[in-house]
Amino acid sequence: MNPSAFHLQDPVGLSRREAILCVDDEPRVLTALRRTLKREPYDVITAPDATLALECVDRLPIDIVIADERMPDMSGTQLLREVRKRRPWMGLIILTGFPGESVMVRGLQAGIDLLLYKPWDDDALKSTIRRLLEEVERAKAEQEEGPDYDVGGEAG
Secondary structure, X not given: OOHHHOEEOOOOOXXXXXEEEEEOOOHHHHHHHHHHOOOOOOEXXXXXXXXXXXXXXXXXXXXXXXXXXXXXXXXXXXXXXXXXXXXXXXXXXXXXXXXXXXXXXXXXXXXXXXXXXXXXXXXXXXXXXXXXXXXXXXHHHHHHHOOOOOOOOOOO
């Protein structure tokens, strides 16, 4: 992976438990997301395209991916469909400036968790990410523990 092709907000490296990957082909959107999430208690990684985003997912401990829907090499829903195959527990968010029924349907088919619109409300984005991180942590814990089979017998 070309280290200059993505941006990691924490210059020391991934030091915290949780990490958010933001993917958008518009540099100013990535800058705005970094600024919005600057004081949050997790690492923020940015990638300008889906190919680099998939490399990040494969190599870094990512918890949530926030992807733009309209990108030149691969749509956000296509990217997140592939991420869901590789990391089923990961939180997935589409961020789009072009809301509509078709993006909602594609998002549902891709298995996304949330659909957010540009321009976003900073506080709403931060609280949404916090809630999704809680769900991701539960999903990771369940995956590590394995399935819980209740065969009955105690009281019914």
